[in-house]
Amino acid sequence: MSTTPRSTLDRFVERLDRLDVTHTVTDRDGVTAAVDAVCEPPAVGVPLPDGLGTLPASVATDVAPSALGAATTGVTPATLGVADYGSVVLSTTPDGVEPTSLFPDLHVAVLPTGAVVPDMATALGRLGERIRTDGGSHVLATGPSATADMGALVTGAHGPSRVHVVLVEP
Template sequence: MSQGEILESMKAGAEKVAAVVAPAASLDEAITYAVNLTAEEGGTTMAAPGMVGAAREALASACAEKGIVLLESPLRAHMNGIHTAFTWADRGIADTGTLVLNSDSEELRLATMLSETHVAVLPTDKVVPDMDALEGYMSDHFKKGAGYVAFITGPSRTADIERILTIGVHGPERLHILLADLADGGDK
């Protein structure tokens, strides 16, 4: 399977579970997408755990231009007020449209579980065709003593015994995946 076919499979798999998938030619484009989406949705806050350096500075500047508050740590102080989580995904599983996030940081777990909208930047070279292709990565990851890995497939959804589906009860109502062609994986 070519990388192009893998990316098409990722897009199709994610869209089947109500995620929005869009390309991002650069990190700046991903930042613009996330900030504009937050503003369009009427959001006033964004959390970007793990985003540091030039990327964080660019995000802070873009947020300020739109009147969006870029939340600082600790995110526990903002648990009821995270509109958008803007994160990196460590891997993607194409056949199910699943994101894989190394979630050892409580900040990352809070942002991705408590936000209304989650925008994840997924480098195109980090997408694998299926779970079997992720085995080596997961094995190496757990040998390092990692404690938490999140597998995110679409926005949060739950149903009760009467089969009434509700979106966003146990996590974000909306998931946007930005497939980013970042040769160096970007500057977190």
């Protein structure tokens, strides 16, 4: 995986701040502790891919509907970050990245810093290649879910009301 320039990462983090998305920066060995520190129990999660560390024991890897419904926190990997927007890309998987990132109130996304790209055009370029190869689905998630339909802006509509990003340095 390529190395992302410092300026791109700074911009990504600045965007996260503006979206009220909290973040921590760690390395592969620190992921377990970093995730554990921000999880509010009960927590469910999807196993992290190789090289991204491991989930703490406090996070159950269970996407049964009852577990999703009961969980306060959902932990998933993210496969891209978009610096211009503070977006993370959540790629759907048979082990349930989509429901895990959607049903609990707090979503914790674990993202390698090397996956942060500068802008939307670059992100769509990467996604185009991937989708043409494997036909997958992806969600560009930017901040918490929100609605303005009830007379004022409210965060936390059908999806999570809070988002935390764990940035994993190589």
